[in-house]
Structure formats: structure tokens, C-alpha cells
Amino acid sequence: MAKQRVKFTFPQELITLPIIYELGKQFSIVTNVRRADVTEDRGWVVLELEGQIEEIERGLDWVASKGVRIDPVPGDIVEG
Amino acid sequence: MSFAKSLRCRECGREYPLEPSHVCEFCFGPLEVVYDYDAMHRNITRETIERGPASIWRYADFLPVDIEYAVDINAGYTPLIRAKNLGERLGLTNLWIKNDCANPTWSFKDRVVTVAATRARQFGFDTLACASTGNLANSVSAHAARAGLRAYVFIPSDLERGKIVGSSVYGATLVAVDGNYDDVNRLCSELADKYRWAFVNINMRPYYAEGSKTLGYEVAEQLGWRAPDHVVAPMASGSLYVKIWKGLQELARLWLIDSVQTKMSGAQARGCSPIVTAHEHGTTNVRPVRPQTIAKSLAIGNPADGYYALKVMEESGGYGVASDDAEIIDGMKLLAESEGIFAETAGGVVIAGLAKLAREGKIRSDELTVAYITGSGLKTQEAIEDALAIPLHIDPTMASFEHALGERARDTAQAGA
Numbered sequence: 248m249a250k251q252r253v254k255f256t257f258p259q260e261l262i263t264l265p266i267i268y269e270l271g272k273q274f275s276i277v278t279n280v281r282r283a284d285v286t287e288d289r290g291w292v293v294l295e296l297e298g299q300i301e302e303i304e305r306g307l308d309w310v311a312s313k314g315v316r317i318d319p320v321p322g323d324i325v326e327g
Numbered sequence: 328m329s330f331a332k333s334l335r336c337r338e339c340g341r342e343y344p345l346e347p348s349h350v351c352e353f354c355f356g357p358l359e360v361v362y363d364y365d366a367m368h369r370n371i372t373r374e375t376i377e378r379g380p381a382s383i384w385r386y387a388d389f390l391p392v393d394i395e396y397a398v399d400i401n402a403g404y405t406p407l408i409r410a411k412n413l414g415e416r417l418g419l420t421n422l423w424i425k426n427d428c429a430n431p432t433w434s435f436k437d438r439v440v441t442v443a444a445t446r447a448r449q450f451g452f453d454t455l456a457c458a459s460t461g462n463l464a465n466s467v468s469a470h471a472a473r474a475g476l477r478a479y480v481f482i483p484s485d486l487e488r489g490k491i492v493g494s495s496v497y498g499a500t501l502v503a504v505d506g507n508y509d510d511v512n513r514l515c516s517e518l519a520d521k522y523r524w525a526f527v528n529i530n531m532r533p534y535y536a537e538g539s540k541t542l543g544y545e546v547a548e549q550l551g552w553r554a555p556d557h558v559v560a561p562m563a564s565g566s567l568y569v570k571i572w573k574g575l576q577e578l579a580r581l582w583l584i585d586s587v588q589t590k591m592s593g594a595q596a597r598g599c600s601p602i603v604t605a606h607e608h609g610t611t612n613v614r615p616v617r618p619q620t621i622a623k624s625l626a627i628g629n630p631a632d633g634y635y636a637l638k639v640m641e642e643s644g645g646y647g648v649a650s651d652d653a654e655i656i657d658g659m660k661l662l663a664e665s666e667g668i669f670a671e672t673a674g675g676v677v678i679a680g681l682a683k684l685a686r687e688g689k690i691r692s693d694e695l696t697v698a699y700i701t702g703s704g705l706k707t708q709e710a711i712e713d714a715l716a717i718p719l720h721i722d723p724t725m726a727s728f729e730h731a732l733g734e735r736a737r738d739t740a741q742a743g744a
């Protein structure tokens with residue numbers, strides 16, 4: 248089992264959709280929200296995902312395909 | 328000696344021992360070093376600092392490392408110059424340039440990496456690593472060489488050749504990653520979890536970031552122990568900008584300078600300006616962007632310290648300012664032609680932002696203003712070469728020279744007409 252920490256940033260049109268619920272339901276991934284800030288027009292959620300590494304990757308690909316931006320928790324890792 | 332006590336989560340306040348760690352296990356907030364300021368106050372004076380070496384290590388007592396482990400290639404204590412010519416062009420009578428191009432690998436990154444490398448050695452790591460598009464890669468490679476550490480440097484595979492040479496010359500292992508920017512970010516985040524390496528801006532980040540405080544200390548000392556009235560600094564992750572402010576605040580807290588009334592203004596490229604955009608919208612909620620700018624050293628679309636930068640901007644009464652690519656080129660040329668400093672594109676961002684703030688009256692003409700130039704233009708020549716005059720091409724005769732000179736004068740007059 249692997250654990251991965253990620254930040255999801257939702258565009259306005261996706262804020263009302265239960266994407267984290269679907270992620271846990273459609274894939275064998277345990278989702279654990281640690282921090283979040285969601286308003287009516289924007290939102291981000293920091294969460295920990297636990298599961299097989301391949302399953303987490305499949306799940307993240309699905310989330311990205313919905314239009315959610317996925318970043319590492321500490322922000323961008325690549326620096327100038 | 329180091330007066331660092333612990334790490335503390337900037338969000339929930341939980342404390343942790345001084346370990347290679349960067350996020351709070353509870354809320355995943357960022358960790359920051361906590362110091363024993365009472366002990367620092369008892370032990371540090373202007374005189375103890377002034378007796379130190381002409382490098383950032385004169386401020387060793389302010390850093391979260393023990394100096395006997397120092398990995399030192401002489402970073403810091405770079406020139407602060409009075410910019411009279413540029414000031415005249417912009418209508419500013421008390422303008423200064425902090426020239427951090429004068430660092431050993433030609434950018435301010437030497438300040439942060441020297442601290443991260445030192446802490447890595449103190450922790451017993453044998454490998455230094457980073458993901459970078461240029462300046463950080465150069466500095467990590469150089470410091471690893473000096474320390475006798477292995478170095479792994481991850482770069483996007485489409486990086487310019489000149490930037491690769493500036494890292495590989497030091498013997499680092501360069502890993503060119505095929506994929507987009509987000510792919511590289513994700514990979515390096517995962518690698519940092521798996522390998523017991525000191526990733527300077529990931530598990531070493533709380534220590535690494537503290538190196539930028541020296542930009543605040545040095546300027547205050549070089550001005551005769553006072554804070555500037557106004558600072559204009561570049562913003563990528565926002566860390567450097569926040570730490571300049573922290574450095575000034577610490578000096579005041581230790582009674583080494585009077586209280587800080589500095590307005591902190593931050594400059595970004597319009598093609599990657601998530602912090603400035605949030606400031607313009609009056610929110611601290613930074614929305615990540617996909618960078619599209621020639622200022623690649625500032626191209627961080629999801630800035631780790633964006634929120635904290637916005638808080639400093641608000642608290643200090645400073646401004647956010649963004650410039651497009653043409654303005655950035657003009658800024659680079661203006662600085663080079665007026666003060667003889669060839670800055671990289673990030674310097675162009677700062678000068679373009681400075682000019683804009685001066686034009687809009689947001690910097691008073693007599694304010695003691697310091698603009699931070701954080702990297703050398705030699706690394707990003709391709710960004711500006713098309714905007715420069717080509718050499719006069721002549722036969723080896725006086726007549727040919729004078730003919731060419733006349734043509735150039737005519738062209739210049741026509742362009743100015």
C-alpha cells in the first residue's frame with residue numbers, strides 16, 4: 248500500500264460535483280481530507296490518498312480528466 | 328551557534344523537532360524554523376556581526392545550522408549600489424540596487440542552497456537533490472561538489488543547453504524528465520518520499536528558505552543599520568519576498584535596527600502572476616496558473632508561499648505589480664544601459680515593475696527604495712539577444728569604419744524620429 252499527498256484545485260464549474268466521493272467509490276483508494284478552502288466560485292482541497300500505487304495513479308488520471316488541477320502538497324517542486 | 332529550537336506548522340502551530348521534514352503531519356501545512364529570540368538578543372550585536380566573514384556566514388547566528396558543518400562557496404554579502412542613473416530615469420532620488428548576480432553561481436540561490444547543504448551535512452545525508460530549470464540546479468551542483476556530496480538534479484528535458492552546462496560541469500547527475508511541468512512536479516514529490524536524499528526545496532525547505540533572510544539583513548547593514556522605505560523584489564514561490572520581510576523584522580526584534588516601516592512590493596511576469604492576480608482581486612486565495620513567460624526562473628504556477636506573500640503585502644502596505652514579456656526585456660536593457668548590470672529575466676521583471684510603480688506614484692520620489700536583482704543575465708542571453716543592436720560589420724579600413732558609424736547614426740536618428 249502507498250500513500251500520496253495531493254492538492255486538488257477545482258474550477259468553478261466542478262465545485263458542486265462529488266469528485267472526491269467518486270474517487271473513493273470508483274477506485275480502491277481511501278481518501279482523507281486534511282485541509283480545504285472552498286467558496287462558491289473556487290476551491291482547493293489537500294488530501295491524503297492510500298491504496299496500491301497503480302490504483303492511485305489511475306484514480307488521479309481520472310480526477311485530472313474531469314478538469315481538476317492536481318499538485319504536490321508543498322506547491323510546485325520545480326524551481327527556477 | 329545556532330539558536331534554532333524547533334519546527335512549527337504555519338497553519339495549526341504544532342511543533343516538531345529539527346528534522347528533515349517540511350509539512351505538518353496533522354494538517355499538511357508548511358513548517359517553519361522557530362528560534363530562541365531571547366538568547367539571540369543576549370548574544371548578537373552589530374559588532375559581533377561586523378566581525379564576521381564577508382559572506383552570509385556573518386549571520387550564522389540567525390540561521391538554523393551549526394557553522395562547523397558549513398558548506399561554503401562564499402555566498403552573499405553582495406554589492407548594494409546607489410543607482411543614480413536609473414533613479415534619474417525613473418524619477419527616484421534615493422534608489423539602490425542589491426546586486427545578487429555577484430554570487431558564486433550568479434544567483435541568490437547560493438544563499439538558500441548553502442544553508443540547505445549545510446543542514447543536509449549536519450543531518451548526515453550523502454546526497455543533495457533538486458528539481459530546477461536553471462539557477463537552483465547550478466547552485467545545488469556547485470555546493471554538492473564543495474561538500475563532497477552526490478548530487479541529483481532533475482530538469483525538464485527541453486531545457487536550454489547553456490543551463491545544463493552550468494550544472495553538469497560540477498559533476499552532478501542530471502536527469503532530464505520527458506513530460507510536462509506538472510509531470511515533473513509530481514515525479515519529484517514522489518521521489519522525495521521514497522529516497523533518503525536531501526531535496527533542498529522539499530524535505531530541506533524550512534532550512535533552505537531561511538537563507539533568503541540574509542537579503543534583508545545585508546541590505547539593512549549596508550544602509551548603515553536601517554530598513555529601506557520601500558522594497559521591490561521578484562516573486563516566484565513567494566519565499567524570497569516573505570523572507571526579506573522576516574529578516575528585517577528579526578533585526579528590529581533584536582533591536583539591531585529601529586522598527587520596520589518598509590513597504591514590500593512584489594513583482595511577477597504577467598504570464599505567471601498568480602500572487603499579483605490574487606492581490607488585484609483582493610483575495611489571499613491564490614489560483615494556480617500554467618506559466619507562459621520568458622521569465623522562466625519565476626515561472627512557478629502554484630506558489631508554495633503565495634498566501635504568505637499576500638499577507639506580507641497587506642501588512643506592509645506594498646504593491647503587487649506584473650509586467651509582460653516586452654516590458655521585461657525593456658527592464659533588462661534599462662538596468663544594463665543605466666547601471667552596468669546585466670540581469671536575467673527576473674531582474675527585468677523587477678525593473679519593469681519598479682518603473683511602473685514609480686510612474687503610478689506608488690513609490691514616492693524620495694523614498695529609500697531597494698530593488699533586488701537576483702540572477703545574472705549571462706544565463707538567459709537567448710531571451711534578449713534579438714532585442715539588441717547587432718555589431719557593426721566592417722572591412723579593416725578607416726573609411727569602412729566611418730561609413731558604418733554614419734549609417735548606425737542615421738538608423739538611430741530615424742528610429743528615434
